[in-house]
Amino acid sequence: MFCLLLSAFLWGNSMAQPSLTFSLETLHDSLSWLCLRTAEREWCGPAGNSGRPADPKTVARWRLDYPVYRLATGDLDGDGKDEALVGVIRPTRFYPQPERRLFIFKQVNGKIRPMWMGSRLGGILCDFRFASPYVRTLQSTTDGKYVVADYTWDDFGLAFARFLTGAVSRKEAMEKFTSGSPEKGF
Numbered sequence: 001m002f003c004l005l006l007s008a009f010l011w012g013n014s015m016a017q018p019s020l021t022f023s024l025e026t027l028h029d030s031l032s033w034l035c036l037r038t039a040e041r042e043w044c045g046p047a048g049n050s051g052r053p054a055d056p057k058t059v060a061r062w063r064l065d066y067p068v069y070r071l072a073t074g075d076l077d078g079d080g081k082d083e084a085l086v087g088v089i090r091p092t093r094f095y096p097q098p099e100r101r102l103f104i105f106k107q108v109n110g111k112i113r114p115m116w117m118g119s120r121l122g123g124i125l126c127d128f129r130f131a132s133p134y135v136r137t138l139q140s141t142t143d144g145k146y147v148v149a150d151y152t153w154d155d156f157g158l159a160f161a162r163f164l165t166g167a168v169s170r171k172e173a174m175e176k177f178t179s180g181s182p183e184k185g186f
Contacts, residue, residue, distance in 0.1 A: 020107055069087045138177045
């Protein structure tokens with residue numbers, strides 16, 4: 001009987017947990033907060049003539065002391081919860097020049113936890129987006145060309161999956177980078 005009550009209690013608690021989403025609050029050009037918020041909006045009653053729902057409730061925040069150029073979300077590791085892919089501009093220990101970097105955060109029991117705080121991918125990172133199940137990147141080469149590459153999550157970090165283009169012009173790379181169709185790699 002105790003086991004039955006315990007399982008009912010645990011099942012009820014897991015069912016009651018709200019869906020959480022990531023968002024970004026930018027205070028100024030070099031300070032932002034990655035926020036984890038409840039997805040449901042609470043009704044506050046009428047606000048003037050238009051009854052507007054209250055803002056989503058923030059349950060956790062992660063301080064980002066760097067300029068942020070992109071936030072994307074998606075289920076990168078296949079656990080059923082979205083991860084936050086955050087593009088920051090910062091130096092690293094081994095690469096002291098400020099450049100575009102990619103940080104990945106996950107939700108753990110209503111808290112934000114870092115999964116990967118990458119210093120570098122294969123080329124010079126220009127941009128990224130989530131194209132399920134990949135992190136699609138636009139990277140420049142040292143000779144002024146561009147490549148589009150897909151990466152997957154591999155327990156510890158991002159693993160190269162495929163090139164969508166070879167070294168091409170920026171225009172050609174941008175067309176492939178922004179296309180939504182799943183295509184075979186290069």
